Every structure is written in structure tokens, then in C-alpha cells.
Amino acid sequence: MDCPAGVVTDNYDIVEDDELWARIGIDWSERSERSERSGDGLDNELWARIGIDWSERSERSERSERSGDGLDKVDKLDKLDSETVASPTQRSTSLPPELLRATPLYEALSGWCRHWQGSDSEVELFHFSRPVNSIDVFLNLGVFGVMWKAQWKAYEGQCGSHDWQTSRWMKLVTLFVVFNSQAAALTSLLLSAALGFAEVYVGAHVLPLNLWVFCGYMVFLVQLCFWQRIRSCFVAPWMVFLDKMCIHQTNMPLKQQGIDGLGTFVKHSEKLLVLWSRRYFTRLSLGGTASLVYSVKLL
Structure with a gap:
């Protein structure tokens, strides 16, 4: 599903990510309302629900500009770490x-x-x-x-x-x-x-x-x-x-x-x-x- 006009922000492409919106817990109607209410499409309440403070916003903004992926890049790294690092269960069942x-x-x-x-x-x-x-x-x-x-x-x-x-x-x-x-x-x-x-x-x-x-x-x-x-x-x-x-x-x-x-x-x-x-x-x-x-x- 395409994202409605006016939801895409200047610095963040993450609002186009349906999966991220689902994780935040916001439907399409609420997205439009928040886009009109906030200049950048992401107000303080929304940032709080995501769990990111102001300092981390700046860091993620710079990272998104460099990578073009925004939070998606972070998610990919987290997924890679979870796949490569052995869990306690894997360690406990590994024996020559x-x-x-x-x-x-x-x-x-x-x-x-x-x-x-x-x-x-x-x-x-x-x-x-x-x-x-x-x-x-x-x-x-x-x-x-x-x-x-x-x-x-x-x-x-x-x-x-x-x-x-x-x-x-x-x-x-x-x-x-x-x-x-x-x-x-x-x-x-x-x-x-x-x-x-x-x-x-x-x-x-x-x-x-x-x-x-x-x-x-x-x-x-x-x-x-x-x-x-x-x-x-x-x-x-x-x-x-x-x-x-x-x-x-x-x-x-x-x-x-x-x-x-x-x-x-x-x-x-x-x-x-x-x-x-x-x-x-x-x-x-x-x-x-x-x-x-x-x-x-x-x-």
C-alpha cells in the first residue's frame, strides 16, 4: 500500500515503512492527523512511543542522511546481530x-x-x-x-x-x-x-x-x-x-x-x-x- 501524500517527512523516510508504523501502533488516519499537526510528521508523543530521545533523533537523522535507510538500516543491523550472535540456548546445546x-x-x-x-x-x-x-x-x-x-x-x-x-x-x-x-x-x-x-x-x-x-x-x-x-x-x-x-x-x-x-x-x-x-x-x-x-x- 502506498503512503498518502503529505506523510513523507523532510529528514525521515521511515514514515513510508508500513512495518514501522505497525510497530508504533498508528493507523493511516492517525498518520495524516499527526502529519498536519507536526511540521516534520513526528511529534514528541510519537517519538516517546518509539522510545527515542532528542539526542538519539539527531544521531539517527545524520545516519539516515548518510545511508538513505534511516531506521531501516538500524533494524537491519539489529537483525544481523541477532542472527550471528549465538543465544544461550545455542551455546548450551553445542558440544563436541x-x-x-x-x-x-x-x-x-x-x-x-x-x-x-x-x-x-x-x-x-x-x-x-x-x-x-x-x-x-x-x-x-x-x-x-x-x-x-x-x-x-x-x-x-x-x-x-x-x-x-x-x-x-x-x-x-x-x-x-x-x-x-x-x-x-x-x-x-x-x-x-x-x-x-x-x-x-x-x-x-x-x-x-x-x-x-x-x-x-x-x-x-x-x-x-x-x-x-x-x-x-x-x-x-x-x-x-x-x-x-x-x-x-x-x-x-x-x-x-x-x-x-x-x-x-x-x-x-x-x-x-x-x-x-x-x-x-x-x-x-x-x-x-x-x-x-x-x-x-x-x-
């Missing part, structure tokens, strides 16, 4: 393939979670992890509870995923319950049923009940504590992300790359486990992790 790593779940639980005892980086744990194409579980050890989904959209990746001050025993017991309790309960149930049938059909004189009654309890405890190690003897282990083991702790450039690419770990994870502690939201970095979790979008 060799740094996309995970560790077997039994390795993360080994030594009664001795790896989680402190946050010091004197002991290098990076060698416990290996490059992977996908991660079974992303461990965010700050919140009790489980969230499951197929894929994640990462938002802010500048954060950690572990509250190192919370007792490792609390985390250990929680992970035992989440990952091992189902297998432990099923195994002990089957063993108890087998012993019950044996007592009925074989006879108590062959299998004294008082000697076998504790077998179910013992099997449950063994499975609860060591099921992941036993499971790995028959099938591929669960591969999990644990920041201290999957992000290099002593090589600072590699560590920064891992932190910047935290969103990539989340994106390639099939499941996310989040553990809550009272200290969780008292730490800024863990609060950032929470924002990443809450920005997850189901696909």
Missing part, C-alpha cells in the same frame, strides 16, 4: 561429540557413592566415563522425585547438576530405591514363593523353615545394593550422566566446554532423574538447573 559422555550406573554407585563425598577436583574421575551417542538417565542430584520423557529442550545451560553438600548416603539410598528396589522386591518374592512351595511339596523335614525364612530378606538386601553390577553381567549397563564423572574437572578448557554444553547432555538423555534437598534452591547454580528442567518441552 567426544565430550558427550556417560558412565555406567554401577560405576556411579560403586564404593557406596564415594565419588560424591565432596566437590574437590583433586581426584580425576573423567576416565570413568566414555563417549556415547545417547544417555539413559541424566542425574540431577538435588531433588527427590523422577521425571521421565523421550527428549528434552534445553534452555539455560550455564549451571551444574549436583548439590555436593547434601549427604551422599541420602543420595545413595534414594538411587537404590529408584533403580534397584523393583528388581530386589521381585527376586525376593519369587524366592519366598519357591520356598513356600518347597515346604508344602517337599516337606519341612527336608527344608527346615526356621533356617530358610531369612533368605528372602537377604536376597532383597543383596539385590538392592548390587543389582546394577549383577545386571551388567547379562545386559548392557545403564549409562548415566553425573557431572563430576562426565565433565572434566582438572582441565579447565574441557570443563568449560562441558558446562557450556550441559544442554546437549539433557537433549540426548532418554530419562531425567531429579533429586530434591533442602539446600537445592539456596544455590544459584542449582536454581539454574531447575530452570533448565522446567523449560523442558515434550515433543
